[in-house]
Amino acid sequence: MPRRLWIVAAVVIALVVAVGGYVWWRHDDDRTSFAWAVGHAPGGAQRLSWTDWAAVREHEHADLSRSSSADDLRTFLDRAYDDDLSSTSALVTSAPMLQERFGFSPANADWELFSQTYQGAVVMLHLPSSVDLDDVADHLRDLxxxxxxxxxxxxxxxxDLVARISPSLSGELQYVALDRPDDLVLTSDSASFLGVALDAVRGHGARATGFDAVVDDAGExxxxxxxxxxxxxxALAMAHAGAADQAQAKRLLASAGEVNPYSAFAMSDEPDGSVRVAFEFDGDDVARTNADTRAALARGPAPGQGGTFGDRFRVTSVTAHGSLVVMHLAPRADASVLSDLSTGPVLFATC
Known part of the structure; x- marks a missing residue:
């Protein structure tokens, strides 16, 4: 090939690589913070708890910053609790002390993801770029x-150190790591597992898998x-309920129809005040079947929880989208749907 053609070919290849790299970078950049966080959680994650602190502060009209008082932070957290927006956080009880002595807290954090595996647990907290992690390091050193x-x-x-600092601190704050490239603070009650989580964030270790569909469906x-x-x-099995509740659940299941296992589950408080529930099943046909049966269950009694699901929410829609079943729920006044139904025996979440 003449030298000029080699040059042209090299330029074309370089442009293709550059464009491809740009498309990949844009795709990664376009992910929600929620999806990014879950995608960087440690491998083997079984339970992930997400709190978008910046959005919750906005929802509560809370004008907080690093310089806010601990009392102002408590007032915000009380309001967030009343609106069922803080039950997923691992740091609520520690928050005032974090605000006073650690240099970060829900007053200035962007978001928090608490990941639990069978090997350990880790809190991942994203801070705005205006927060200097060297300042956080100074606080840790002083503590x-x-x-x-x-x-x-x-x-x-x-x-022992955490207990000396304050009895209000969570054991998840025993060990801390600072990931400066991503503006993250990571904490855990296990130094070794915190190292595993750091490797996952930095791309040197296994990351959580199997959650993409339900997380993407949740949006922000x-x-x-x-x-x-x-x-x-x-965790949500009716086996945790009493004998009478289990018997009632069996009758309700027999009446509703076929119920199949799912591979992933997400229940989310959405910005519009609704609660969105997504289940991922093994194929479109299975999802369509479960859309009907789970719609019936979600509109009936709530054995193991007490009363009916209708006491807690109104089902506005249940639809199948490919392998997903998606429920839209409108919470009743003063009902804590997420904190109530993400723990304990729940019939419509049964396998």
């Missing part, structure tokens, strides 16, 4: 955390509980 030799390593605290929720199918089938 008595042992600084790592590697600035990207794990700050060693431990149970204020808060969300996301479970693997295996975890939900255990």
């Amino acid at each position: 008595g955390y042992q600084e790592p030799d590697d600035p990207d390593g794990v700050w060693q605290g431990g149970e 929720p204020l808060s969300s509980a996301v479970y693997s199918g295996d975890y939900a089938c255990g």
Whole structure:
């Protein structure tokens, strides 16, 4: 090939690579913060709890910052609790002390993801770029955390240190890591598992899988509980209910029709005040079948919870989208749908 043609070919290849890289970068950049966080959670995640603190502050008209008082933060958290927007956070009880002594808290964090696996748990907290993580490091040093030799390593605290700082602090704050490229603070009650979580964030270790469909469906929720199918089938099983409730559940299931296992589950508080529930099934036909049966269950009695689901919400729609079944629920006044139905035996979430 003449030299000129080689040059043209090289330029074309370079443009293709550049365009391809740009498309990939845009695709990654266009993901919601929720999807990004779940996509960077450690491998083997079974339960993920999301809180969009910036959106919750906006929802509550709370003008908070790093300099806000702990009392102002408590007032905000009380309002968020009343609106069932903070039940997914692992840091609520620790928040005032975080605000006073750690340099970060729900007063200035963008979002929080609490990931639980069978090997350990980790809190991932995203801070705005205006927060200097070196300032956070200074706070950790002053509090008595042992600084790592590697600035990207794990700050060693431990149970005794956390107890000395304040009895209100969660055990999840025993060990801390700062990920400066992504403006993240990660905490855990296990130093070794925190290292695993850091590897996942930085792309050096396994990341959570199996949640893309239900997380993408949720969009940009204020808060969300996301479970693997295996975890939900255990945590939300009617087997946790009493004998009478289990007997009633069997009758309701027999009347409703076929119910199949699902691979992932998400229940989310949406910005419009609705609650969105998504189940992912093994194929379109299975999803269509379960849309009908689960719509019937969600409109009936709530054995194991008490009363009826209608006491808690109105079902506005239940539809099948490919392998997903999506429910739209309108909570009743003063009903805490997410915190109530993301724990304990729930008939319409049964496998």
